[in-house]
Every structure is written in structure tokens, then in C-alpha cells.
Amino acid sequence: MTITADIDEAKRAMRREATARRREIAAPDDADPLLIDNLLGSRAVPDGAPVSGFWPIGSEVDMVPVLRALAARGHAVALPVVVGRNRPLVFRTWREGDAMAEGPYGIREPLESAPEIAPQVLLVPLLAFDRAGYRLGYGGGFYDRSLAMLREDGPVTAIGAAWAAQEVPAVPHDQHDQPLDWMLTERECFRIAGGAS
Template sequence: MTDPADLRDLKNATRASAKALRAEAAAAAGAEASEAVSRRVAGLLAGMPRPAVVAGYWPIGSEFDVRPVLSRLDLDGFTCALPVVAARGEPLLFRRWTPQVPMERTGLGILAPAAGEPEVEPDALLVPLLAFDRAGFRLGYGAGFYDRTLERLRRIKPVTAIGIGFAAQEVETVPRDRYDEPLDWIVTETSALRISD
């Protein structure tokens, strides 16, 4: 069994190199990358009944910008949402989002729909990542928000977790422990990878 301190160090080292790779991929990507991801996500979710709830995220730094994806899904009749950090160590909450919704800074200074917007429970999540592997595991920033959120949602209903990133963010193996929740799909500008059970 891997020592927790060793695993933490390995994850931190992987994060540092993954941030640099993602920044390079984001700088090189054009509008066609956004369109390709939008098309793939829309195709994956096409069979979901409307108004199924799809949660995205407001991009930070060089994260893949899913706002065009959410705008497309909003026009297609989905209920879209963005995450809200309630507190450290807790799962994310989600508030309804449309392009017209007023935004505010919430926990950790992240933009989210204003407090008056209704809370919703996602049927699908678009999940940001620093790195991913073909087993469906992702490396995030280390706070565990998405792992706790997926664990909670999966206890109460079926939910589809779709990691969104650039193809250059793929690594052979993401360092992980028993708390890391796998994704169901990874979508990049070049492919949609279904994770088999």
C-alpha cells in the first residue's frame, strides 16, 4: 500500500507538470477545439430527457472553457448549472445558470450564479481536470470537491461524469487513492473516451 505522504508528494509533482502542459495546450487551442468539445458533449447527452440538469464550471486559469458548451445545452433545452463551494471538505452545491444569470464570487473566490438562483441536482457533470488517464481517473487541484460531490450524487441517483480537457493532458496513470472517483467519459478536442467498467 502506498504511504499517504508519498502519494501526496506524487500528486503534487504531477500537478505541477500537468499545469504547465495544460497551459501550453490552452494557448495553442483555437475556436475549433471549443466547437469540437461542444459537439461531442451534445452528442453524448442527446438521449437525456429535457430538462435534465447538466452542471459545468466557470473556468479558472487555463481550464478548458465549457461556457460555450453550456450555452449550447441551454439552447437545446437542458437545465444548466454551475458549482458553488459551500465549505472546505464538503461536496459542491449547484445553482441554475443561464447566460443571463447574475454572477457573484462565492467560496474560494470562484464565480457562481447569485444566491437567489435555485439549487439543482445534476444528472450530468462536466468536470475540469489537470490530468487524466484511460482508466477514467482525473487529477484536480487537491481539495477533493469533485470526488466528494460524485460520491454523494452516485449514492442518490444515476449521474454521468464527463471530464473535459485537452488531449495533451492525458497521462499513463493518475496517482490515486480509494477516495478518488472515476469519470464515465473524457472529452477532449480530439476524442470522446468512454470509460468501461
């Protein structure tokens, strides 16, 4: 077995465990204000920077209230759109009340008529994370490709968003895995050592 195959198998095993663990997490009743306060109380999002969030699926942490708070502070807010397998995401503007469509994987997305933007900050969903800044996603590589593409054009801050209970000692990773710069949970928002400020 090659090193890459070993890493892929370790990721698959961790994905199964992390998915089951996340389903059992009981979101605190005050999760929305905790997440908002933790993010806005940090230096993770520069003033006026365009921000992409994500529409929650299943037991993911809900970033919609955070996106509302950022929009109220004057940030352009976007949501990701899947345009094809093995392709980077497209980011389209989103405002409260905008019409949405169901995209691949059952995720709500802005309509094709919504303008595209290049976010400077991405709130990134995940199944597990570690303190070194690595995240375990769902295995499609969409965020890794998107972050790599965006970072070619300039600095982009990646903020993982999850429940604190999703932290693990170490996430298996390879050269294609784009690291996070910050991590947001209901308990804290912390900068990853070496991450973008």
C-alpha cells in the same frame, strides 16, 4: 512513508507538472464547436438530464459555450458553488446573462438566490486524466465529495473536460477518488470502460 503519503506526494508532483503543461497548451481557434460537436455527438448526456458545468479559470477548457448549447437543447444547466472546505459542492441553476458572484478561489458562481438542483451529469474540470477514468484535480476534493454524495442517491455521469494534451499514462489515485464515466476533449468524447452510459 505510507501508501497514502506516497500517493499524495505523487499527486503533488503531477499537479505541478500538469499545471505547467496546461499553461502551454494553445487552444485551437475552433475549440468551441469541436467540444460541442464531440459532446452532443456522443451518448454521454441523456435527453433532458440536468447538467452541471464549470466556469473556467486560467487555462482550463471553456465549458460555457457547451453549457449554452445544452441549454438550447432543453437541459437545465447549473454551476457549482463552494460552500465550505471539506464539504460537497452545491449546484445552482445558471442561464446566460444571470448575475454572478466571485466565490472562493476566484471562480464565478451563481448567486445564492439561484435555485439548487441535483445534476445527473457533471462536466468536471481537471489538470490531468488517464484512459482508466481517473482525473487529477486541484487537491481540494470538492468533486470527489460531490460525486460520492450524488451517486448515493442514484446514477450520476461524470464527464471530464480538458484539452487532449492533458492526458497522461496513469493518474495516481486512492479509494476517495471518484472515477470519470466519460472524457471530453477537442479531439473526442469517449466512454471510460465500465463508466455510466
